Amino acid sequence: MIPKANYHSRPVFEEEVAQLFGRGWQFVALRSELARDRDYVTVDHAGAAIVVQNFKGELHAFQNICSHRFNRIQLGERGNRMLLCGYHGWNFDKTGFPFGLPKRDQFLGKDNDRLCLTRYPVDTCGEFVFVDRGGGTVTLNEHLGGFGAVLEEMGGYLGPETQFAGVPHAANWKLLVENVLECYHCSTVHQETFVPWGVGKLPIDDARFDSGHSSAHFPRQDQPREELRLRYLSHLKERAFDHNSFFHIYVFPNLFVSSSQGLSFYVGQLLPEGPERTLLRMRNFEPRVDLSPKHRARQDPISADSNAMSLRLIEEDRAVLEQIQRGIHLADAPGAIGDDEIRIRDFHRHYAHAMAGGVEPVLQAAE
Ligand code: FES
Ligand SMILES: [Fe+2]
Incomplete structure (x- = not known):
């Protein structure tokens, strides 16, 4: 685990700016x-x-x-x-x-x-x-490792942008990262958003790791009236990316990209402003599909719903993250990480590595 003081200490934040965000x-x-x-x-x-x-x-x-x-x-x-x-x-x-x-x-x-x-x-x-x-010594290609190809592919799926917004969080940037690396919280925090869509109950699938970046699928369960839903979305059936899950990518240190069944896409950008302040700049996209005027008229309210859902999800998370930010000052238990949170473990490992200037760190088993 990352020491808890690292989530609120000003000197640690300054070190993070120097080692993680101010270089490379x-x-x-x-x-x-x-x-x-x-x-x-x-x-x-x-x-x-x-x-x-x-x-x-x-x-x-x-x-x-x-x-x-x-x-x-x-x-x-x-x-x-x-x-x-x-x-x-x-x-x-x-x-x-x-x-x-x-x-x-x-x-x-x-x-x-x-x-x-x-x-x-x-x-x-x-x-x-x-x-x-x-200060970095690697090319962008080297920095991205195997995720270069993943990003390139995902970029090809993005259609028109439908939303651009900034959401300030009174929380340390690492809490925002850890939050999106797992969907273990989805069935409790996202009762109104992920749960009705069918995500949150099944275990994480196909987790991949490379150079501090990671991805995973959070599988979806079909919901009542699935047939009706598919018919309503039939104008998007020619989309190039079609998967029955929420697919999420984290590119260290500041980029999130996700796909909701290939029906909508999200790009999140972390902008740390202080040890306990982070701006999340977000963009949503439709899939890249040619739409007739009739299908455009059908898609517009779908995109509007999807944007409202996306902001709501962020708000649901933000409320919890700001509580955690307060809690972490007082915490006296060591914390724990389960199998569905395996990407957090990888993030912690890479964070320690990067903070040590790229030297293999000695990790604490628990704080
Ligand atoms: S031109 Fe004078 S401050 Fe920019
Ligand atoms: Fe969440």
């Missing part, structure tokens, strides 16, 4: 959000403000803080505009250099590099865009 490959955005020239996505990511922007088809990432007098450059979470600072009008190019600036003679001279924005290397895996916060 971090998920930042989806390609679909950055498809057109000038599209951008910003993310306040553990001690950095990052902007990823499309420059005539090329993706580049920078610190989203102006190199003149430190104004924030792109103000939205995402949008479409030049990389133009709104304070004195410096306009940055794809190298991070201010190619357009009023009264340029006052600034341009011998050492123009100091006027450049800090750059972050960008790489993509299918639909998923990552930046390298530095």
Whole structure:
């Protein structure tokens, strides 16, 4: 188990920022959000403000803080505009250099590099865009291990985005991770959401692990009136990904991707803000299927329901996680992990490994 103090200690949080989030490959955005020239996505990511922007088809990432007098450059979470600072009008190019600036003679001279924005290397895996916060020694491919192919495949299933939201949690980021690595809690916490859909009773299936990332299927049981439900969803029967489960992937340290029977998809992004504060940025997607106008009219309310359900699920979890955050200050028992929580064990192992700077750790059996 991870020591309980690691869930609320400020020095540990700062160490996590340095070792886990402030270095190496971090998920930042989806390609679909950055498809057109000038599209951008910003993310306040553990001690950095990052902007990823499309420059005539090329993706580049920078610190989203102006190199003149430190104004924030792109103000939205995402949008479409030049990389133009709104304070004195410096306009940055794809190298991070201010190619357009009023009264340029006052600034341009011998050492123009100091006027450049800090750059972050960008790489993509299918639909998923990552930046390298530095200090790492591996390529994105190496970082993702066997899950590179899984992410690439999942990205191909995503259709139109149907929801984009941020949900603040008064809880440590690791509690959000542990919560989604098991569905043991589903039959108690998600009585109104997962249970009526048929997930939560059967044991975890097909758990896979590689390089700190993991995936599993949470199998589904057919529900009363299943036939009727299938008929109602028949316009999606040509979808490319069809499985009778909730399929969940965790990419260390900050990305969740899940599929609900291939009928809807979720991408969750963890943004730790403090030892006891985490922002969950979430996106939902329909499956990639060509729909006639008649089927589009049928799908729209289904997507609206699925979005409402997704927010409700997150709220059900958030309420518990915030209780756990309070409880962990007081806990005096060692804690326990069951077979259905096996992905948590793997997360703890990889966390300890990464916090030790990639050195094989000596794990405590229990705290
Ligand atoms: S602070 Fe950005 S142009 Fe001055
Ligand atoms: Fe949950």
